[in-house]
Amino acid sequence: MQQTVANTATATAAKTRPVVLISDKLSDAAVQIFKDRGVDVIFEPDLGKDKEALLERIATVDGLAIRSATKVTDKVLEAAKNLKVIGRAGIGVDNVDIPAASRAGVIVMNTPFGNSITTAEHAIAMMFAVARQIPAADASTQAGKWEKNRFMGTELTGKTLGIIGCGNIGSIVAARGIGLKMRVIAYDPFLTAERAAEIGVEKVELDELFARADVLTLHTPLTEKTRNVVSRERIFAMKKGAIVINCARGGLVDEAALREALDQGHLAGAGVDVFSEEPAKENVLFGAPNLVCTPHLGAATSEAQENVALQVAEQMSDYLLRGAVSNALNMPSITAEEAPILTPFVTLAERLGSFAGQLTETGIKGVRIEYEGDVAELNLKALTAAAVTGLMRPLLQDVNMVSAPTIARDRGILVEEVRREQQGAYENYIRLTVISERQERSVAGTVFSDGKPRIIQVKGINLDADFAPHMIYVTNQDKPGFIGSIGMALGKAGVNIANFTLGRKEAGGEAICIIEVDGEPSADVLKTIETLPLVNQAKALNFTG
Numbered sequence: 001m002q003q004t005v006a007n008t009a010t011a012t013a014a015k016t017r018p019v020v021l022i023s024d025k026l027s028d029a030a031v032q033i034f035k036d037r038g039v040d041v042i043f044e045p046d047l048g049k050d051k052e053a054l055l056e057r058i059a060t061v062d063g064l065a066i067r068s069a070t071k072v073t074d075k076v077l078e079a080a081k082n083l084k085v086i087g088r089a090g091i092g093v094d095n096v097d098i099p100a101a102s103r104a105g106v107i108v109m110n111t112p113f114g115n116s117i118t119t120a121e122h123a124i125a126m127m128f129a130v131a132r133q134i135p136a137a138d139a140s141t142q143a144g145k146w147e148k149n150r151f152m153g154t155e156l157t158g159k160t161l162g163i164i165g166c167g168n169i170g171s172i173v174a175a176r177g178i179g180l181k182m183r184v185i186a187y188d189p190f191l192t193a194e195r196a197a198e199i200g201v202e203k204v205e206l207d208e209l210f211a212r213a214d215v216l217t218l219h220t221p222l223t224e225k226t227r228n229v230v231s232r233e234r235i236f237a238m239k240k241g242a243i244v245i246n247c248a249r250g251g252l253v254d255e256a257a258l259r260e261a262l263d264q265g266h267l268a269g270a271g272v273d274v275f276s277e278e279p280a281k282e283n284v285l286f287g288a289p290n291l292v293c294t295p296h297l298g299a300a301t302s303e304a305q306e307n308v309a310l311q312v313a314e315q316m317s318d319y320l321l322r323g324a325v326s327n328a329l330n331m332p333s334i335t336a337e338e339a340p341i342l343t344p345f346v347t348l349a350e351r352l353g354s355f356a357g358q359l360t361e362t363g364i365k366g367v368r369i370e371y372e373g374d375v376a377e378l379n380l381k382a383l384t385a386a387a388v389t390g391l392m393r394p395l396l397q398d399v400n401m402v403s404a405p406t407i408a409r410d411r412g413i414l415v416e417e418v419r420r421e422q423q424g425a426y427e428n429y430i431r432l433t434v435i436s437e438r439q440e441r442s443v444a445g446t447v448f449s450d451g452k453p454r455i456i457q458v459k460g461i462n463l464d465a466d467f468a469p470h471m472i473y474v475t476n477q478d479k480p481g482f483i484g485s486i487g488m489a490l491g492k493a494g495v496n497i498a499n500f501t502l503g504r505k506e507a508g509g510e511a512i513c514i515i516e517v518d519g520e521p522s523a524d525v526l527k528t529i530e531t532l533p534l535v536n537q538a539k540a541l542n543f544t545g
């Protein structure tokens, strides 16, 4: 697909000047860059809010530059007959249906660092605004009330700042918190003990973070794993008088429960920049005591807006005019000449990484990728980047092949690459081993002559399976009755088995079973499998998008 996409873009450039539609409020700096580079621009800053008009305007353009107001749905992508690239001038891409974009052959790029300092500063500003009730005190003072006794605040020095999501923004917030003499604790499954020590935060589990934080601040992307992470139960498990700050995404918090906690005085206040529905003209939170709200202003400084606008215009122009790809979330960064040879191995490496990433729950210390046979002669940088991207993507929504190696390095994740001549029966063989705090887990694959990647080994156990959209990974004991019991359990739950693969260490020993199913298995189905007598573990694996 990479080559097709790249060629299409270059071909367009050869014929006519490509056209980019800007459907959100981007800095004028972007328009200038596009024009200077040879890209025509349609600048309609309010278009993102008008779904019907967007469907119409998107039909013929080559590129779409957006912020968070434009929702790029399946429907929008369907209407976009000529679209090659979507550029997000900012970080979060939860407003873009990336699997749908991939399916449509449209690259999605973002600007992963341009607004992170600004957003971290907003979180800190919100923390002070809430701790000292500044907006309410301001309104009261300007109303001539002089209510000196009404606005008793909270001192932040010595208090515990709990950070959920210690990536780019979270670690800047941590540094600022430490500067304010706060004790900083963080929950982030990708934060290693070494990285935590380096940035001066104490790594804790989620429940402990909720129990200890005086101020809780959120800095994770919105994914299916993070949605509602600040749940009712967790809000009420917080200390009385604690503060919640959300400058990440609205869907991370149970807004109704937060409202109740504020009304009851369980929480002393909250600072909310982002809402489950935006624009938030109405919200259950509005009117709650000591609630400070801003209309998604986290990235709203002229510095940050200039950064992201310039960057997105440069990246999009580079792609549309030269086929060069950077900061793409759904496409490896490789040249058009390399693409046809590398593509099947990039897919294999990314899927092996994703396989391991979906099974890893504790901090990752390192990853070793061994290449044997023909594949060892290729551009291993791209392949390793693809493997690391796959590994981190289950948790880091925004990771891509360009940023993955840097992110891994920043987080102290050691990436080891081993190149070998062919050793066994396979002409090409890639084995990926994840070294986590608790264990080592390896998965290996190959690309057959049909160009399709296959799983051929897990934890040293030979088997043979496709990377299917929905799979169940089971570890079990190799004893009679296992296949029957699992088949019965799935049948009873109405789950259709498309394929079933087994492998074992030795007769009667440790075994692995990979089941391809039609549709995503529910948590209940996985629980049922896990309670079967011979089963040790059952996990869902997903290879869509």
Ligand SMILES: NC(=O)C1=CN([C@@H]2O[C@H](COP(=O)(O)OP(=O)(O)OC[C@H]3O[C@@H](n4cnc5c(N)ncnc54)[C@H](O)[C@@H]3O)[C@@H](O)[C@H]2O)C=CC1
Binding pocket: 090, 091, 092, 093, 112, 115, 116, 119, 164, 165, 166, 167, 168, 169, 170, 187, 188, 189, 190, 191, 219, 220, 221, 222, 225, 226, 247, 248, 249, 273, 274, 296, 297, 298, 299, 300, 395, 396, 397, 398, 399
């Ligand atoms: N309010 C605003 O205007 C802005 C909001 N944002 C939001 O902030 C988010 C974070 O941005 P960055 O720090 O640049 O992203 P990042 O990718 O550098 O960091 C996100 C961190 O969250 C962690 N994480 C992932 N799943 C997790 C989970 N289940 N529990 C705990 N941690 C988890 C990741 O390991 C990672 O370290 C963005 O995705 C975006 O949604 C970003 C910019 C502006």
Ligand SMILES: O=C(O)C(=O)COP(=O)(O)O
Binding pocket: 067, 068, 069, 089, 090, 091, 092, 093, 115, 296, 297, 298, 299, 300
């Ligand atoms: O970059 C992000 O993730 C943001 O949330 C910023 O959103 P915005 O560009 O201000 O609509």
